[in-house]
Amino acid sequence: MLTVLALLALGISIGYLIKNREKICKCFPPLVIFAVYILLFLLGASVGGNKTVICNLYSLGLKALILTLGGISGSVFVSMIVYKLFFKGNK
Protein backbone atom coordinates (compact mmCIF):
# COMPACT_ATOMS: atom_id res chain seq x y z
CA MET A 1 0.00 0.00 0.00
CA LEU A 2 2.79 2.40 0.93
CA THR A 3 4.63 1.53 -2.28
CA VAL A 4 1.51 2.25 -4.31
CA LEU A 5 1.07 5.61 -2.59
CA ALA A 6 4.71 6.54 -3.12
CA LEU A 7 4.58 5.59 -6.80
CA LEU A 8 1.39 7.60 -7.28
CA ALA A 9 2.97 10.66 -5.64
CA LEU A 10 6.15 10.22 -7.69
CA GLY A 11 4.06 9.94 -10.86
CA ILE A 12 2.07 13.08 -10.06
CA SER A 13 5.25 15.11 -9.43
CA ILE A 14 6.88 13.88 -12.62
CA GLY A 15 3.67 14.52 -14.55
CA TYR A 16 3.51 18.04 -13.14
CA LEU A 17 7.11 18.73 -14.18
CA ILE A 18 6.66 17.51 -17.75
CA LYS A 19 3.18 18.90 -18.33
CA ASN A 20 4.35 21.50 -20.85
CA ARG A 21 6.44 19.07 -22.88
CA GLU A 22 3.77 17.70 -25.10
CA LYS A 23 5.90 15.14 -26.93
CA ILE A 24 6.73 13.35 -23.69
CA CYS A 25 3.18 13.71 -22.34
CA LYS A 26 1.73 12.08 -25.43
CA CYS A 27 3.64 8.86 -24.71
CA PHE A 28 1.87 8.21 -21.43
CA PRO A 29 -1.80 7.54 -22.25
CA PRO A 30 -0.93 4.62 -24.61
CA LEU A 31 1.36 3.22 -21.90
CA VAL A 32 -1.46 3.37 -19.36
CA ILE A 33 -3.79 1.52 -21.72
CA PHE A 34 -1.05 -1.04 -22.37
CA ALA A 35 -0.55 -1.60 -18.63
CA VAL A 36 -4.31 -1.97 -18.16
CA TYR A 37 -4.44 -4.55 -20.98
CA ILE A 38 -1.68 -6.60 -19.36
CA LEU A 39 -3.26 -6.46 -15.91
CA LEU A 40 -6.72 -7.38 -17.13
CA PHE A 41 -5.31 -10.18 -19.26
CA LEU A 42 -3.49 -11.55 -16.22
CA LEU A 43 -6.60 -11.19 -14.06
CA GLY A 44 -8.52 -13.06 -16.76
CA ALA A 45 -5.89 -15.79 -16.82
CA SER A 46 -6.05 -16.31 -13.06
CA VAL A 47 -9.85 -16.29 -13.27
CA GLY A 48 -9.78 -18.83 -16.13
CA GLY A 49 -7.61 -21.12 -14.05
CA ASN A 50 -10.07 -20.91 -11.18
CA LYS A 51 -12.87 -23.43 -11.72
CA THR A 52 -15.12 -22.07 -8.94
CA VAL A 53 -15.24 -18.67 -10.61
CA ILE A 54 -15.78 -20.02 -14.12
CA CYS A 55 -18.65 -22.28 -13.05
CA ASN A 56 -20.42 -19.37 -11.32
CA LEU A 57 -19.83 -16.60 -13.84
CA TYR A 58 -23.54 -15.99 -14.44
CA SER A 59 -24.43 -15.59 -10.77
CA LEU A 60 -21.34 -13.47 -10.17
CA GLY A 61 -22.41 -11.16 -13.02
CA LEU A 62 -25.88 -10.84 -11.54
CA LYS A 63 -24.48 -9.99 -8.11
CA ALA A 64 -22.16 -7.44 -9.72
CA LEU A 65 -25.06 -5.77 -11.51
CA ILE A 66 -27.14 -5.58 -8.32
CA LEU A 67 -24.20 -3.89 -6.58
CA THR A 68 -23.81 -1.44 -9.49
CA LEU A 69 -27.48 -0.50 -9.39
CA GLY A 70 -27.29 -0.06 -5.60
CA GLY A 71 -24.20 2.15 -5.86
CA ILE A 72 -25.53 4.26 -8.74
CA SER A 73 -28.96 4.74 -7.13
CA GLY A 74 -27.44 5.76 -3.79
CA SER A 75 -24.97 8.23 -5.29
CA VAL A 76 -27.52 9.71 -7.71
CA PHE A 77 -29.99 10.15 -4.86
CA VAL A 78 -27.50 11.97 -2.63
CA SER A 79 -26.27 14.08 -5.56
CA MET A 80 -29.86 15.12 -6.27
CA ILE A 81 -30.14 16.47 -2.74
CA VAL A 82 -26.80 18.28 -3.10
CA TYR A 83 -27.93 19.70 -6.46
CA LYS A 84 -31.17 21.04 -5.02
CA LEU A 85 -29.43 22.47 -1.95
CA PHE A 86 -26.35 24.09 -3.49
CA PHE A 87 -26.46 24.24 -7.26
CA LYS A 88 -29.92 24.75 -8.67
CA GLY A 89 -30.49 28.40 -9.46
CA ASN A 90 -26.89 29.34 -8.69
CA LYS A 91 -25.55 28.54 -12.11
Place this chain on the structure above:
Amino acid sequence: MTKSLVISLFFALGILAGILDLLPGFFMDNDFSTYALYFLMFLVGVEIGADKNALNAIKKFNLKILAIPLSVVIGTLAGAAAVSPLLSGISLRESLAVGAGFGYYSLSSVFISKISGETLGVIALISNISREIITLLFAPLLVKYFGKLAPIASGGATAMDTTLPVITRFSGKDYAVIAVFSGLLLTLLVPFLVTIILKA
Protein backbone atom coordinates in the same frame (compact mmCIF):
# COMPACT_ATOMS: atom_id res chain seq x y z
CA MET B 1 -16.95 2.76 -24.77
CA THR B 2 -14.60 1.27 -27.38
CA LYS B 3 -11.85 1.29 -24.78
CA SER B 4 -13.87 -0.69 -22.26
CA LEU B 5 -14.86 -3.15 -24.99
CA VAL B 6 -11.22 -3.76 -25.92
CA ILE B 7 -10.35 -4.13 -22.24
CA SER B 8 -13.16 -6.68 -21.82
CA LEU B 9 -11.74 -8.49 -24.83
CA PHE B 10 -8.32 -8.71 -23.18
CA PHE B 11 -9.98 -9.99 -20.03
CA ALA B 12 -11.87 -12.60 -22.09
CA LEU B 13 -8.64 -13.65 -23.84
CA GLY B 14 -7.02 -13.99 -20.42
CA ILE B 15 -9.87 -16.23 -19.25
CA LEU B 16 -9.46 -18.38 -22.34
CA ALA B 17 -5.70 -18.64 -21.79
CA GLY B 18 -6.39 -19.56 -18.16
CA ILE B 19 -8.95 -22.24 -18.99
CA LEU B 20 -6.72 -23.78 -21.63
CA ASP B 21 -3.73 -23.44 -19.30
CA LEU B 22 -1.66 -21.78 -22.02
CA LEU B 23 0.51 -19.46 -19.97
CA PRO B 24 3.93 -20.40 -18.63
CA GLY B 25 4.36 -20.12 -14.86
CA PHE B 26 6.34 -16.90 -15.21
CA PHE B 27 3.25 -14.91 -16.23
CA MET B 28 1.10 -16.37 -13.52
CA ASP B 29 3.71 -15.52 -10.92
CA ASN B 30 2.08 -13.17 -8.41
CA ASP B 31 5.02 -10.79 -8.36
CA PHE B 32 4.64 -10.16 -12.05
CA SER B 33 1.15 -8.72 -11.71
CA THR B 34 2.19 -6.78 -8.62
CA TYR B 35 4.93 -5.04 -10.63
CA ALA B 36 2.49 -4.41 -13.46
CA LEU B 37 0.16 -2.81 -10.91
CA TYR B 38 2.98 -0.62 -9.55
CA PHE B 39 3.78 0.42 -13.10
CA LEU B 40 0.13 1.32 -13.70
CA MET B 41 -0.10 3.39 -10.50
CA PHE B 42 2.99 5.36 -11.51
CA LEU B 43 1.55 6.02 -14.98
CA VAL B 44 -1.83 7.07 -13.55
CA GLY B 45 0.06 9.55 -11.36
CA VAL B 46 1.91 11.00 -14.36
CA GLU B 47 -1.36 11.41 -16.23
CA ILE B 48 -3.00 13.21 -13.32
CA GLY B 49 0.03 15.45 -12.76
CA ALA B 50 0.23 16.39 -16.44
CA ASP B 51 -3.53 16.92 -16.83
CA LYS B 52 -4.11 20.64 -17.23
CA ASN B 53 -7.89 20.28 -16.78
CA ALA B 54 -7.36 18.58 -13.44
CA LEU B 55 -5.09 21.38 -12.24
CA ASN B 56 -7.56 24.05 -13.32
CA ALA B 57 -10.34 22.17 -11.58
CA ILE B 58 -8.39 22.25 -8.34
CA LYS B 59 -7.57 25.96 -8.73
CA LYS B 60 -11.27 26.76 -9.12
CA PHE B 61 -11.85 24.73 -6.00
CA ASN B 62 -14.25 25.97 -3.37
CA LEU B 63 -15.88 24.12 -0.53
CA LYS B 64 -19.14 23.57 -2.36
CA ILE B 65 -17.42 21.47 -5.02
CA LEU B 66 -16.18 19.04 -2.33
CA ALA B 67 -19.79 18.13 -1.58
CA ILE B 68 -20.01 16.25 -4.89
CA PRO B 69 -17.33 13.57 -4.53
CA LEU B 70 -18.36 13.30 -0.89
CA SER B 71 -21.96 12.64 -1.88
CA VAL B 72 -20.75 10.00 -4.36
CA VAL B 73 -18.79 8.24 -1.63
CA ILE B 74 -21.64 8.34 0.89
CA GLY B 75 -24.36 7.50 -1.65
CA THR B 76 -22.44 4.64 -3.28
CA LEU B 77 -21.45 3.01 -0.02
CA ALA B 78 -24.99 3.39 1.39
CA GLY B 79 -26.45 1.92 -1.82
CA ALA B 80 -23.99 -0.98 -1.85
CA ALA B 81 -24.76 -1.65 1.82
CA ALA B 82 -28.51 -1.56 1.12
CA VAL B 83 -28.34 -4.25 -1.59
CA SER B 84 -25.78 -6.34 0.29
CA PRO B 85 -28.40 -8.54 2.08
CA LEU B 86 -29.68 -9.64 -1.36
CA LEU B 87 -26.31 -11.15 -2.23
CA SER B 88 -25.67 -14.57 -0.80
CA GLY B 89 -22.07 -15.32 -0.01
CA ILE B 90 -20.93 -11.70 -0.15
CA SER B 91 -20.32 -9.92 3.14
CA LEU B 92 -21.20 -6.29 3.81
CA ARG B 93 -17.50 -5.44 3.82
CA GLU B 94 -17.04 -7.06 0.39
CA SER B 95 -20.08 -5.23 -1.04
CA LEU B 96 -18.69 -1.93 0.20
CA ALA B 97 -15.27 -2.67 -1.34
CA VAL B 98 -16.81 -3.40 -4.75
CA GLY B 99 -18.81 -0.15 -4.49
CA ALA B 100 -15.66 1.75 -3.52
CA GLY B 101 -14.28 1.07 -7.01
CA PHE B 102 -16.49 4.00 -8.15
CA GLY B 103 -16.33 2.73 -11.72
CA TYR B 104 -12.51 2.52 -11.75
CA TYR B 105 -12.64 -1.12 -12.78
CA SER B 106 -9.04 -1.78 -13.78
CA LEU B 107 -7.52 -0.70 -10.52
CA SER B 108 -10.27 -1.80 -8.13
CA SER B 109 -10.60 -5.30 -9.59
CA VAL B 110 -6.87 -5.93 -9.38
CA PHE B 111 -6.65 -4.59 -5.81
CA ILE B 112 -9.70 -6.55 -4.71
CA SER B 113 -8.58 -9.82 -6.27
CA LYS B 114 -5.18 -9.44 -4.60
CA ILE B 115 -6.75 -8.92 -1.18
CA SER B 116 -9.93 -11.04 -1.33
CA GLY B 117 -9.40 -13.48 -4.18
CA GLU B 118 -10.54 -13.85 -7.76
CA THR B 119 -14.25 -14.35 -7.12
CA LEU B 120 -14.72 -10.91 -5.62
CA GLY B 121 -12.25 -9.48 -8.15
CA VAL B 122 -14.47 -10.63 -11.01
CA ILE B 123 -17.56 -9.15 -9.32
CA ALA B 124 -15.67 -5.86 -8.89
CA LEU B 125 -14.65 -5.88 -12.55
CA ILE B 126 -18.12 -6.55 -13.94
CA SER B 127 -19.79 -4.20 -11.46
CA ASN B 128 -17.49 -1.26 -12.13
CA ILE B 129 -17.47 -1.70 -15.91
CA SER B 130 -21.28 -1.68 -15.73
CA ARG B 131 -21.16 1.57 -13.81
CA GLU B 132 -19.30 3.23 -16.67
CA ILE B 133 -21.51 1.72 -19.36
CA ILE B 134 -24.77 2.59 -17.55
CA THR B 135 -23.57 6.18 -17.12
CA LEU B 136 -22.67 6.47 -20.81
CA LEU B 137 -26.03 5.07 -21.90
CA PHE B 138 -28.32 6.80 -19.41
CA ALA B 139 -26.69 10.22 -18.90
CA PRO B 140 -29.54 12.11 -20.63
CA LEU B 141 -32.21 10.36 -18.55
CA LEU B 142 -30.22 10.88 -15.35
CA VAL B 143 -29.98 14.63 -16.02
CA LYS B 144 -33.67 14.84 -16.89
CA TYR B 145 -34.96 13.13 -13.77
CA PHE B 146 -32.29 13.66 -11.12
CA GLY B 147 -30.54 16.93 -11.96
CA LYS B 148 -27.29 17.95 -13.60
CA LEU B 149 -25.05 16.36 -10.98
CA ALA B 150 -26.59 12.91 -11.48
CA PRO B 151 -24.32 11.65 -14.32
CA ILE B 152 -21.27 12.99 -12.42
CA ALA B 153 -22.38 10.94 -9.41
CA SER B 154 -23.20 7.91 -11.50
CA GLY B 155 -19.90 8.12 -13.41
CA GLY B 156 -17.91 8.20 -10.16
CA ALA B 157 -14.16 8.06 -10.88
CA THR B 158 -14.78 7.86 -14.64
CA ALA B 159 -16.28 11.39 -14.63
CA MET B 160 -12.77 12.76 -15.25
CA ASP B 161 -12.14 10.80 -18.45
CA THR B 162 -14.37 8.20 -20.11
CA THR B 163 -17.76 9.59 -19.12
CA LEU B 164 -16.70 13.28 -19.26
CA PRO B 165 -17.90 13.77 -22.86
CA VAL B 166 -21.49 12.70 -22.10
CA ILE B 167 -21.51 14.71 -18.86
CA THR B 168 -20.35 17.85 -20.70
CA ARG B 169 -22.95 17.27 -23.37
CA PHE B 170 -25.97 16.67 -21.14
CA SER B 171 -25.16 18.63 -17.95
CA GLY B 172 -23.45 21.50 -19.76
CA LYS B 173 -19.90 22.86 -19.98
CA ASP B 174 -20.23 24.53 -16.56
CA TYR B 175 -20.25 21.07 -15.05
CA ALA B 176 -17.14 19.75 -16.83
CA VAL B 177 -14.75 21.21 -14.24
CA ILE B 178 -16.87 19.80 -11.42
CA ALA B 179 -16.87 16.40 -13.14
CA VAL B 180 -13.07 16.38 -13.53
CA PHE B 181 -12.58 17.42 -9.92
CA SER B 182 -14.99 14.83 -8.57
CA GLY B 183 -13.57 12.07 -10.80
CA LEU B 184 -10.01 12.97 -9.84
CA LEU B 185 -10.68 12.87 -6.12
CA LEU B 186 -12.56 9.57 -6.40
CA THR B 187 -9.76 8.09 -8.56
CA LEU B 188 -7.25 8.93 -5.86
CA LEU B 189 -9.53 7.53 -3.17
CA VAL B 190 -10.11 4.11 -4.80
CA PRO B 191 -6.90 2.33 -3.70
CA PHE B 192 -7.17 3.72 -0.16
CA LEU B 193 -10.84 3.04 0.43
CA VAL B 194 -10.74 -0.46 -1.06
CA THR B 195 -7.76 -1.43 1.10
CA ILE B 196 -9.16 0.17 4.25
CA ILE B 197 -12.60 -1.43 3.79
CA LEU B 198 -11.19 -4.92 3.22
CA LYS B 199 -8.36 -4.85 5.75
CA ALA B 200 -9.45 -2.58 8.60
